[in-house]
Each structure stands twice: as C-alpha cells, then as structure tokens.
Amino acid sequence: MATRAEVAKLAGVSASTVSYALNGDRSIKEETRKRVLKAVAQLNYRPNFAAGALAGGKSKTLALLSPSGEFGIALIALEYINGASAAARDRGYHLVIWPSQESELAEIQTFAESGMISGVILMEIQFKDERVDYLKKAKVPFAMIGRTEKPGKDSYVDRDFIGATELGIDYLDSLGHKKIAFLTTDRAVGVDTRFSSALVEAAKKKKMIAKKIQVVNEASSGRDAFIEFHKKYPDFTAVVSLNDIATLGFISGANEYGVKIPKDLSIVALDTPQNHIEMSWPPLTTVNLPAFEMGAKASNILIDQIEQRENKQNQALLAGELVIRGTTAKARKSI
Amino acid sequence: MATRAEVAKLAGVSASTVSYALNGDRSIKEETRKRVLKAVAQLNYRPNFAAGALAGGKSKTLALLSPSGEFGIALIALEYINGASAAARDRGYHLVIWPSQESELAEIQTFAESGMISGVILMEIQFKDERVDYLKKAKVPFAMIGRTEKPGKDSYVDRDFIGATELGIDYLDSLGHKKIAFLTTDRAVGVDTRFSSALVEAAKKKKMIAKKIQVVNEASSGRDAFIEFHKKYPDFTAVVSLNDIATLGFISGANEYGVKIPKDLSIVALDTPQNHIEMSWPPLTTVNLPAFEMGAKASNILIDQIEQRENKQNQALLAGELVIRGTTAKARKSI
DNA sequence: GAGTTTTATCGACACGCGTCGACAAGTAGT
DNA sequence: ACTACTTGTCGACGCGTGTCGATAAAACTC
DSSP states (O other): OHHHHHHHHHHHHHHHHHHHHHHHOOOHHHHHHHHHHHHHHHOOOOOHHHHHHHHHHHHOEEEEEEETTTTOOOOTHHHHHHHHHHHHHHTTEEEEEEOOGGGHHHHHHHHHHSSSSSSEEEEEEOOOOOHHHHHHHHHHOOOSSSSOOOOTOOOOEEEEEHHHOOOOOHHHHHTTOOEEEEEEEOOSSSSHHHHHHHHHHHHHHHTOOEEEEEEEHHHHHHHHHHHHHHHTTOOOOEEEEEOOHHHHHHHHHHHHTTTOOOTTTTESSSSSOOHHTTTTTOOOOOEEEOOHHHHHHHHHHHHHHTTTTSOOEEEEEOOEEEEEEESSOOOOOOO | OOHHHHHHHHHHHHHHHHHHHHOOOSOOOOHHHHHHHHHHHHOOOOOHHHHHHHHHOOOOOEEEEEBBBBBOOOTTHHHHHHHHHHHHHHOOOEEEEEEGGGHHHHHHHHHHTTTOOOOEEEOOOOOOOHHHHHHHHOOOOOEESSOOOOTTTOOEEEHHHHHHHHHHHHOOOOOOOEEEEEEEEOOSSSHHHHHHHHHHHHHHTOOOOOEEEEOOOSHHHHHHHHHHHHOOOTOOEEEEEEEEHHHHHHEEEEEETOOOOTTTTTEEEOOOOHEEEEEEOOOOEEEEEOOHHHHHHHHHHHHHHHHTTTTSOEEEOOOEEEEOOOSOOOOOOOO
C-alpha cells in the first residue's frame, strides 16, 4: 500500500503538503492540490487508518450499543444498523456493533479513551436510562435512537409520534371508521406511552371512539387481543396497532375466527419495520417507520457532534409516510 | 488514559517488558509479570488500539459484508451478526458491519491493505460467488457463512442440511406422517437445492411420499402454496418448510381455509431463525437454525486463520436441534 | 571453572500520519 | 519604501505500540 511519502514524492511536494491538500486544513494552491490528488489516484493511496487515529486522536469509528436481549439484537435494529452504517461510511466513519450488557458499560469508556471509538449510538432508550447518564459523565459523545423522558440538549433521533398517529387516524377517518381499538404495550408511564397518548389525542380530534387493548410483544398476545376485541367491541370497524409482532398474531386470530380483513375489519400498523410487512397476509397498511433514515440521521448527528459542529441541529423527529396496502378498506356500515 | 510507559514506571520495569508481559511473546519471570499485571489493573490500562495496529500491522477488526438487498440486511443476518460480534469481542477483535454493493468490492481490498480490516466474513453465499474469487485473489482472509459449490479449503460455517432434515423427517415419521409436501425456493441448481435434495433423501429413507411445492421468499407466496397444497394433496398430513417467510403465509392460508393446525395438518420449519418463531401462531415446531453459533464459529475460524493457526479446523457444519412447539401432532388417520 | 546455552530484561527504532512553527514569497496599507 | 499581514510550503516532532538486537544474569555442560 502506498504511503503519504510516496504520494509526496510523485507529486513533487512534501509529505505535510499532501496532508493539507487532502484534509484542507490549510490553504493550498489549487494547482498543487490537483497534482497531489492525481498522485493519490495513481497510487491508489488511502491514508492508513491506524496511523491517522494515532496521530490525530480520531478513530473515525462509531459504536452502536445494542442491548442484547433474549434473542440478541432486536429485529427493528437491523434497519437502524443499516442506515447508521451507510451514513457513517459516507462520511468516512465506520460502525462497529457492540452487543452490550450493562456490566460492560465501563468498558465503553475505556475503549473510547483508548482511541478505539469516537462516539456511541444508543438504541432502545428508556425513560430513565442509566447508559445515558453514564456516557454523559464519561464525556463520550453519543446520540440516541429514541429519547429519554427529558432529553434536554442531548442528541437524538426519534419518531414523530404525533405526526405518525395523525397520518393513520386521519386515513381511517377518511374511510369512515369511527370506532376503533388500538393495541399497545404501554403499562406504566414510559416510552411506549408517547405513542398511545398521541393516538388518543388524534382520535379525539376526529371525534372517534378509541379503546385501548393491552398486549405484550408476542404473537400469542396479539391473538389473545383479537379474541378480546371480538368479544368486547363487535361493532368496531378498525384497529390501530402500535406493536408489530402482536399485529401478526392479531391477524392470525382474525383469520381463525373468520373475520375478513379488510372487508370486516381494517388494520393500520404504526410501528412496523419494513421487514415485518412482508411477513403478513394480507400485506399491512402502515405508517411506515423510517428506520433506515433514523439510523442514518443518528450517525450524522453524532458525527457533527464529534467534529464539533455545534451549530447544527442535533435533534430530529421523523414521522414516516402512510403506505396503503391490503388491510384497510371502507368501514362496513355499522350495526 | 494510561500509557504503556506509565505502567512500566509503576511496575518498575521497562516499557518493552510490559509489552512482553502482556503479549507473552518472550519469557518473563512470573513475579515480574504479576507486578506488571497489578500495575495494569491499578491504572486501568488498555493498550491503545491505533498504536497497536500501526506498530504491529494488526487492526484486530473484522468486517462482516452484508449484501444490502431491497430491505437492507436480511433478517436472519441479525443472529449471525450477534454471534460473530460476540465471539470477536471475546478474542479481542471488533466487528464492523459493511453494507456492500458489488461495486464496492475493490474498496474492501484497499481497506484491508490500509490496515483497517484484518479479515472478512461473508454471508448469503452463492454457488458461484464472485466475492469469494475476489477476496482470494486479493489475499484478504475471509470466512463464509454458507458455502460455495466447491469450497475446497476455504473457511466456512454452514448448516448440516442432511442432519437437519433428518431430524425433522424422523420426527414426522414418528408421528405417523407418511405423505408430506415441502416448500422450497430452489429453482435452478444452487445453494437452496442442498436442502431440498437432503429432504428428498431423508423422506426416501423413511418411505414417505414427499412432493415439492415451489415458493418464493414472500408471505403471499406461502399463502398461494397453501392453496395449491390444499387442492392437489388433500390427503397429505404434513408440510416441511424450507423458507421462513413463506411459512407464515402458508399458515395464514390454512387459517383462512379453516384447516386446523396441528390437528389437521402438521408443519415443521427447517430454516427459521429464532426471531421469526415468535411471530407465528401457533408457535412453530422447528429444527432450529443455530444462527448465533454459526456467526460465532465464523468469527473464530476467521481469527484462527488471521493468526495463522492453520492446524485448526476451518470448516464446520451445524445441524441445530428439533424444537417441538405447537404446529405438529399425530397424523390424522388417512382418508 | 571455563565455555556455552538459556532466561529475563532493556533501549532503540519504526510504523504513517496530523500538526505546529518556521519561512519565503506575495499582497495591502501607509 | 517600510511594515503588517496572508498565502503556500516545508521540516520536524510526537502519538503509543510491537519487536529486534544487545546485554547481564543464571543455568547448564564436560
């Protein structure tokens, strides 16, 4: 592999000039720069990663902390990872996946100090999240996908819950649905309640009746939810789901009981990653979760922060778009 | 962050002695080593990553090439990533996710040469895979999850197709199923045919009738498959599925047509990642795909290779285990 | 006990880059 | 014409580690 010195020789300049020509930290005559770039291309030169990190103290590597649950990384994480990884690459950074237990939190700091890592992306943020507190104390730059109860000035990317629910509700309203139920996992006050309270608000605006059905993140729970729904709200015509896996179970339940989707019952899913949509039949109408974009945005925000562009926006909310597929239709005339 | 020099001073030895004490490349008096380790612990010293890479030419970083399909990283990839990442960490390595287009293949080589990457893990291996050819030519160490038609001495981890299908078939046999269908995506000769031909063999051994139903990797295709199955093979009592997503559609179809699972029809899925199981109702009986272990094994094989432990086994086949859940029961008495 | 090998340690250097200070040449202001 | 900047370039140094050669001490050999 070519080194800086070789490029310098070929271009007839000094080694440091090559550096400046490439990084643009000092003014360089345009003609010289061109000569350098030509030499770079000719030799297929690429700055040595380790040397750069050593000399400059910048590793250009981001860590994505993934709380490894029972099944490891959560499904949705895939698209975050994809987005974050692609955006990082576009800016000359790398993304390493860091399956983390809580016990390993201290390790992150050590690695950050050892130059391995420039910043951290966190997912599955809790209302109160000790990881956030820790990283702040340790002065490791970080960005969240999701947000804590009071994010303050911390960097984050999150869903625009209000926008997303309104997209779904307004669409159901336009189809004539007036009595709906919604599936949610929220138990106590926490991250999940952001969605359900936004939904209640949106429904109220449209003068809909919206009843809550509690689920957990399992297909079987979705099926139970259908049974509950079927019994308690026989005259309801639509369901909004805030949990992707339960949705699939819910549809199974409907199939099982002979309730036709979308003729008898419409379903809109609000928090379903792209990859899950292909797994349902009929294909789900969703307000899609722009997970790829969220991951990408998280990377960009984090890199801005690392590079000290403090003027830049470091918080973002993304709503997603309504994508009409096969689980919604006009409300059947109410009984 | 503490440096090697500080550790040396505290331990009362030279800097190089610290190196040798930690890396064990030269003999060190046991007492000295202990003193060094104590100092290391005391200062919470961790060798600077970049410096190590620069001096030693070893970056201790693995790249996992993920062919970014339509939806980015494939679902199953998650567990591979988890496993590979965890195993890498245990051996002091890092795993970066590399969303790759074919066009970027050359980039990998450059990065490998620039010291950024020590080796590559490949997934979604094709029978003929140009990436494999490229990496071999470029002399970048690599390991495959899956394998090419003729892997030769290349490192790989793959499923034990024969073992996995036999587990599934033998179980169905023990339940009295004698006429089965199987869902598969194989069209031409390729990776997918490994599974179906193993299945045909296993069925023959048990004197079962096994009919093939062609699907593609979509839920709707699985539903179509059910309809085909229902019409063509009304007296068949079991289905083996080799495609996870189609399986879910197949079950939807069964629900829709009032065919009760497992009473009327048993289903065994052979290639279903853990994360998909939770999405079906009833819960799927599977021969589980040990994806985490496969990822971990791939890391370990690759690291062995990078560190030149050539004596070690560099190919492995994993069968998985039969996990009985809710989609299998004794065969209904045949008509 | 002289010669030889082994063990344990040290000092020095190289890896390739970022960046600071120096300096020559050019430009602007008076 | 003198000073005061600015622009463009270079040489030198340091980042923290791996590792080679040298050396002193210890352990064998006959």
